[in-house]
Amino acid sequence: MSTKKLQYERPIIQRLNTGVMNKFGTKTEYKPVTHIDGNSVKELLAKYGSPLFVISEQTIRDTYQSANRAFKNRYPKVQFAWSYKTNYMNAVCNVFHQLGSWAEVVSGFEYHKALQNGVPGSKIIFNGPDKSEEDLTLAIKNDSLLHIDHLDELYMIMEIANNSKKRPRVAIRVNMDTGIYPMWDRFGFNYENGQAWDAINKIMLNDKMDLVGLHSHIGTFMLAPSAYGIAAAKLSDLAMAVKKKFKKNIQYIDMGGGFASKNTLKGSYLQGVDTSPTFDQFAEAITTSILNAGFTETELPLLILETGRALIDDAGYLLGSVISNKRLADGRRATIMDFGVNILFTSFWYDHKISPAQEFGQHTEDSVLYGPLCMNIDVIRENITLPPLMRNDNVVVHSVGAYNMTQWMQFIALRPAIVLIDTNETAHLIRNRETLNSIQSDEVMPKYLKTFKL
Amino acid sequence: MKIKKNIALSESGFVFDPSTGDSFTTNPIGLEIITMLKEGKSRGEIKSAITKKYNVDGATFEKDSYDFINMLDKHNLTESYEKEKN
Secondary structure, X not given: OOOOOEOOOOOOEEEOOOOOOOOXXXXXXXXXXXXXXXXXXXXXXXXXXXXXXXXXXXXXXXXXXXXXXXXXXXXXXXXXXXXXXXXXXXXXXXXHHHOOOEEEEOOHHHHHHHHHOOOOHHHEEEOOOOOOHHXXXXXXXXXXXXXXXXXXXXXXXXXXXXXOOOOOXXXXXXXOOOOOOXXXXXXXXXXXXXXXXHHHHHHHXXXXXXXXXXXXXXXXXXXXXXXXXHHHHHHHHHHHHHHHXXXXXXXXXEOOOXXXXXXXXXXXXXXXXXXXXXXXXXXXXXXXXXXXXXXXXXXXOEEXXXXXXXXXHHHEEXXXXXXXXXXXXXXXXXXXXXXOOOOOHHHHOEOOOEEEOOOOOOOOEEEEEEOOOOXXXXXXXXXXXXXXXXOOOEEEEOOOOOOHHHHXXXXXXXOXXXXXXXXXXXXXXXXXXXXXXXXXXXXXXXXXXXXXXX | OOEOOOOEEOOOOEEEEOOOOEEEEEXXXXXXXXXXXXXXXXXXXXXXXXXXXXXXXXXXXXXXXXXXXXHHHHOOOEOOHHHHHO
């Protein structure tokens, strides 16, 4: 008679250290994450292969609504513009466009992507230091909003405008001291030393273009809402100065992005979920500054937000599998996963939350999580406390929606597929797993190198 | 491989070494292995008992138990290799 065997767990033993903190921290995982929006992790991996990025449309929509509510409750005219560089999978962009977001792009490549997605040219904000003459000509023709980064760009726009019937709609990017470090002064024109006011004068005194907006983007992963309050006050100050000198109203103030997500930065003592400000805190700081700047009710500028990371991070998951376990020379446990820094670029910045995808016992062990690359830098978590994982066990990495699907590298291994789970819990493949051919299709082999003898 | 004679084990997986004052925690399978080692069972006997009871193949368990016993050794819970050899 055969009896059912008990579930096996790898044997582990841990020394107990009372009263002493260790660098691995305390146990954080109590329940396995077996499903994402009603879809079984194991079934998704079986169908689409491991590793696999999964995006929850419901989470995108919920997060967007909560950000939108936070600003619209406090300010009458608000417009979000989806930051393409944060995640420019077309399906993801279109979820944001369906929600009402314009497009915010920083290159000709992204500009064409937005056009192809069907975004009207007049609802594309073109940022960044690298806009070619060809890009600018097309953007002017399409009536897009050009956010000028430097004087060379301004002069190029003036030249194009001289030979065009269209009046370019422009804004300038303003950098400034908001009391935070590092101060981003490499983009745009400085507020404190008068560069920004100088650029504004140059534009206002040119009769071929219209200054419609003022833009700032003070940093990334900002944990201080007050810095946005200072930035909004300085932009409002410039807008009021334009009104006073030129009797013209600035149509919009664009506060850029940079709101922190709920991820935990490396070296942070507290978890991101406990320290990152809420949308309400950012909204309160920004809208209070603009409302108090002295605009009349009818002159209040449109408030544009280019928030990327905080809107998409939580909606992204990376599912993966254990390749092997090993013991390092110093006795630490090491687990090798089938995903590394090549596709999880943000593991350079964050201590990502990682959950097992199958049932586990109460015992945990301290380990290092490595990726599959034959490169020493391929470390996903330097210290993590997890239950014993076996070869082929699965894990879920949380909050990976921002920057990974755009900054990932085709290095050593092919990039995985991406699946979007819709609001009815149906999974849609939105990017195929790469193949050898998808990488090599752009390579060209000189004829004389086609053959060789070994 | 022998476990030190004076090591104390509790049913919940608490392991105490009175000679050093160190205490450890082990999971149920770890506890079974230590208990069997204490009883003087060979690695082969342990492997056969565990693979019979749990859903694991011999090769996987051999790899895991090798690592586990190494850790027992590292934590000074075993009669040292040198002692065994002499």
